[in-house]
Amino acid sequence: MTITGSLLVAGAEKRGSNAEFYGLEAVTGKPLPTSFGGASVEDVELAAQHAWEAFASYREADPKIRAGFLEMIAQEIESIGDELILRAIAETGLTRGRLEGERARTTLQLRLFAKEVRDGRFQELRFDVGDPSRKPVPKPDLRLRNVPLGPVVVFGASNFPLAFSVAGGDTASALAAGCPVIVKAHSAHPGTSELVGRALQRAVSNTGLHPGVFALLFDSGFEVGQKLVADRRIRAVGFTGSRRGGTALMEIARRRKQPIPVYAEMSSINPVVLFPGALKDRAAHIASDFVTSLVLGAGQFCTNPGLVLAVECEGLEVFIRKAAELLPDVGAQAMLTPSIAKAYHEGVAKLRRHPDVRTVASGRSGGELEGSAALFDTSARAFLADHQLQEEVFGAAGLVVRCKDIAELERVLDEVEGQLTVSLHVTGEDEAEARRLVPKLEMLAGRLLVNGFGTGVEVSPAMVHGGPYPATADGRSTSVGTMAIYRFLRPVSYQDFTDALLPEPLREATCS
Ligand code: NAP
Numbered sequence: 166m167t168i169t170g171s172l173l174v175a176g177a178e179k180r181g182s183n184a185e186f187y188g189l190e191a192v193t194g195k196p197l198p199t200s201f202g203g204a205s206v207e208d209v210e211l212a213a214q215h216a217w218e219a220f221a222s223y224r225e226a227d228p229k230i231r232a233g234f235l236e237m238i239a240q241e242i243e244s245i246g247d248e249l250i251l252r253a254i255a256e257t258g259l260t261r262g263r264l265e266g267e268r269a270r271t272t273l274q275l276r277l278f279a280k281e282v283r284d285g286r287f288q289e290l291r292f293d294v295g296d297p298s299r300k301p302v303p304k305p306d307l308r309l310r311n312v313p314l315g316p317v318v319v320f321g322a323s324n325f326p327l328a329f330s331v332a333g334g335d336t337a338s339a340l341a342a343g344c345p346v347i348v349k350a351h352s353a354h355p356g357t358s359e360l361v362g363r364a365l366q367r368a369v370s371n372t373g374l375h376p377g378v379f380a381l382l383f384d385s386g387f388e389v390g391q392k393l394v395a396d397r398r399i400r401a402v403g404f405t406g407s408r409r410g411g412t413a414l415m416e417i418a419r420r421r422k423q424p425i426p427v428y429a430e431m432s433s434i435n436p437v438v439l440f441p442g443a444l445k446d447r448a449a450h451i452a453s454d455f456v457t458s459l460v461l462g463a464g465q466f467c468t469n470p471g472l473v474l475a476v477e478c479e480g481l482e483v484f485i486r487k488a489a490e491l492l493p494d495v496g497a498q499a500m501l502t503p504s505i506a507k508a509y510h511e512g513v514a515k516l517r518r519h520p521d522v523r524t525v526a527s528g529r530s531g532g533e534l535e536g537s538a539a540l541f542d543t544s545a546r547a548f549l550a551d552h553q554l555q556e557e558v559f560g561a562a563g564l565v566v567r568c569k570d571i572a573e574l575e576r577v578l579d580e581v582e583g584q585l586t587v588s589l590h591v592t593g594e595d596e597a598e599a600r601r602l603v604p605k606l607e608m609l610a611g612r613l614l615v616n617g618f619g620t621g622v623e624v625s626p627a628m629v630h631g632g633p634y635p636a637t638a639d640g641r642s643t644s645v646g647t648m649a650i651y652r653f654l655r656p657v658s659y660q661d662f663t664d665a666l667l668p669e670p671l672r673e674a675t676c677s
Contacts, residue, residue, distance in 0.1 A: 168252070168356045170201040172208055172383060173366050175215045176376025181208060186385035188355045191258030192499045194534055201355045204382040209392045215377030216316035216345040217398040223378050224313045224343040232279040234372040235341060238332055239272035239279075241364035241371075249360050253326050256354040258499030258534075263462060267327040274334055274624055278341035281647045287311060287342070287654065290670055295661065306661050308671040311654035313343030314426075315400030318393045320414075321351035321358060322405035323501045324465045330354065331361040331381060334624075334644055335403030335428070340378070342653035344401070347380045349390045351406075353502045355383055387413075394418055394427070401653055403644070404429040405467070408557075408635050415638055428652050429638040430631070432557040433585040434471035434564075435619045436578070436609075438602075440595035443616070444480025451590050452487035455563075456495070456538075458618035460528065463498035463536045464561030465505070468586050468619035468630075471557060473565040474574050485565060488540055489526035495538045495561075497531020505559060509536045512558030519554070521547035525565065536560040545573045549580055571598065575605070583633025583640060584610040586619030609633070611640060 171178035181202030188197045204212075223231075242249070253264045281287060288310045295306030317339040321330035328334060336346050350358035362381035369378050382389050394402055394417045402418060404411055404427060411429030418427045439451065458470050475481045500506035510533075516522050521543050528538030538561035545568040548554050554564065568574035587610040591599045599615075606613050611632035622630050628646030631637045637644070642652045659666075664673050 168199045168359050170199045170355070170359070170383075172202070172204050173359075173362045173379070173381040174208060174212045175380070176366065176370065179208065181205065181383055184385055186352060186355075186383075188256050189353075189503070190255050191501060192534065194503055197255055197356060199356065201383045203384045203386070204389045206392065208382060209389055209396065212347045212380040212382060213316065213393065213396045213398045216347055216380065217377070219345045219375035219377030220313075220315055222375050223345055226343070226374070228282045228285055230372065231341065231343065232282040234368055234374060235275045235279040235282065235337065237368040237371055238365050239275040241368050242268065242272055242332060242361060245360050245364055249357065252360060253354065253357045256357055257326050257501050259326070259462060264327065267325065270624060271327045271332060274328065274337050275332065277624060277647055278337045278650065281650060282341050287650050288670060289656065292671070308659045308662065308667065309656055310668060310671055311651075312657050314653050314655060315344060316398055317344045317346050317401045317403060317653055318390070318399050319346055319348045320390060320402070320404040320406060321348060321354070323351050323353045323505065324462070324467070325405070326351075326354040326357045327361065329405050331358045332365050334649060335405075338649035339401070339403065339653045342650050344653045345378045347382065347393060347399070349393060350381055350383050352383070352385045358383075390414070391417055395421060397421070397423065400425055402427040402429070403652075405644070406431065408432045411638060426652070427638050428642060428644060430467060430585075430644055431635050431637065433467055433632065433636040434555060434557050434581075435468055435584055435586045435588070436472045436474055436581060437470045437588040437590065437618065438574070439473060439475040439481065439484065440589065440591045440599060441476060441478050441480060442592035442594035443590040444475065444478060444484060446592050448480040448483035449487040452484045453491060454618065456488055456491045458620045459540075459563050460495050460498075460538045460561045461620050463500055464538065465501055465559060466620050468622060469561070470588065470618050470620070471563055472555070472581070473563060474568060474577055475565070476568050476570055476574055481567065485525055485542065492526040492528050492538050492540055495528035497529055497535035497537040498561075499534060500536045500560065503534060506534045506536060509558060509560035509562070512556070512560070513539050513562050515553075516541050516558065516562065516564070519543075519551075521551070522554070522564070528561065538562070540565065542567060545569065545577050548577060555581060575602070578602070578605055578609065581609065583636045585630060585632045585636045586610055586612045586614060588614045588618055590616055611636065611643065
């Protein structure tokens with residue numbers, strides 16, 4: 166398959182006439198073959214109009230057809246073969262193992278959503294039969310179902326070039342819900358995006374769906390994404406990236422004549438609370454698992470454990486000593502983009518310069534485009550006094566906060582912003598104290614873990630990958646797992662409809 170740098174719109178390919186750009190090789194920063202043409206205002210208009218027109222038929226498509234479509238996307242992605250993995254390695258610097266795993270996760274997600282669509286429960290059909298003889302007023306006949314929101318714009322994530330990009334979780338859940346999708350490819354992996362986009366376009370065509378069900382647009386700047394979010398035909402947004410980018414898009418969506426939901430996943434430092442009993446029992450073991458999680462994928466995971474909280478004790482010293490022993494052996498790793506590498510170096514330098522922060526240990530140093538792991542510690546007092554200490558440093562950097570007692574540790578938890586995950590490390594003797602904290606932690610994060618770390622997000626019906634702001638824009642939902650479909654649906658109630666007027670799933674034959 167050849168990468169041509171074309172936009173994929175309205176069932177065809179089209180060279181974008183706006184600013185040309187190249188995918189960069191992550192390891193060297195050098196341009197990779199084939200330039201990409203940015204989309205113009207006319208391309209945005211074409212994609213939005215086609216998505217809107219496609220919505221009429223796609224929303225009503227038989228669930229079996231929609232499910233088959235999702236499965237076909239998975240099949241088409243698999244059929245690309247090694248070309249996809251090689252291009253993704255070049256553009257992201259991620260390892261083959263990681264990318265093959267991510268491809269498997271991407272196709273699993275698509276197949277899981279296909280099952281969800283066939284199962285049909287997401288429609289939430291409800292029948293509340295009327296009673297004309299009820300006194301003093303007759304009871305109306307009410308039936309309810311979920312309907313899709315309309316065309317969705319998805320921003321591909323830099324850190325998940327497959328599982329959270331063109332055919333990733335946001336796209337799969339929106340398509341499953343019955344919403345056409347326009348993807349704004351991440352400029353960090355345009356070639357990977359095109360290959361997957363072509364697979365998706367083939368699946369649209371093979372299934373005989375309206376070609377507007379899917380479009381892929383490129384842009385090396387922000388104009389295309391902003392125009393799409395502002396477009397009246399777009400009814401929801403899926404985004405993974407920076408807090409600045411996410412909040413900018415939320416603001417555009419809020420200022421629209423008809424504001425729309427933006428499901429933005431932005432920043433999270435994923436606190437890890439080490440209880441005294443666990444530290445006494447297995448501090449070195451926890452430290453070793455912590456370092457593995459911290460440096461995984463150069464730390465470029467939204468669930469990376471960036472903050473460790475513990476009450477001062479001998480076990481905490483053992484934990485810190487063990488982490489300090491392991492980190493210097495960790496090699497520097499290529500980061501996803503030059504700007505992510507720059508932001509990481511700046512964040513680490515800021516921590517090193519901070520008068521109340523001590524550098525515990527660092528990984529092996531590397532080049533400008535690489536990230537070296539770093540671990541710091543500070544006191545709870547200093548952490549509470551400086552809000553900047555809880556800003557996400559995207560990469561393999563962690564901060565241990567030493568607390569005087571459990572009351573101080575709780576004050577830190579009260580001050581920490583919304584998170585994707587909180588991990589608790591406990592033994593039996595810690596359980597009563599940990600149990601007391603659970604209601605507080607439920608207010609803080611979307612996923613609570615015991616004796617583990619948040620990296621490695623299971624795709625499951627019971628998964629929540631979300632959390633209060635700024636972890637996400639809307640903590641009432643998840644972007645991983647089958648529950649993600651509900652982000653792109655809304656309930657409609659049908660009162661006193663005749664059978665002929667009712668949508669098919671709500672008719673008498675279904676009800677009785
Ligand atoms: P980003 O800069 O927010 O970019 C994400 C996507 O949004 C890209 O397609 C980007 O366009 C677009 N975009 C960004 N700002 C925009 C704006 N103001 N208006 C319209 N579109 C906008 O995120 P990133 O490139 O993935 O990484 C940058 C930083 O984001 C990282 O250093 C890290 O702090 C954070 N991040 C966090 C997570 C997480 O899950 N918590 C994941 C990834 C990144 P372009 O393609 O043209 O840049």
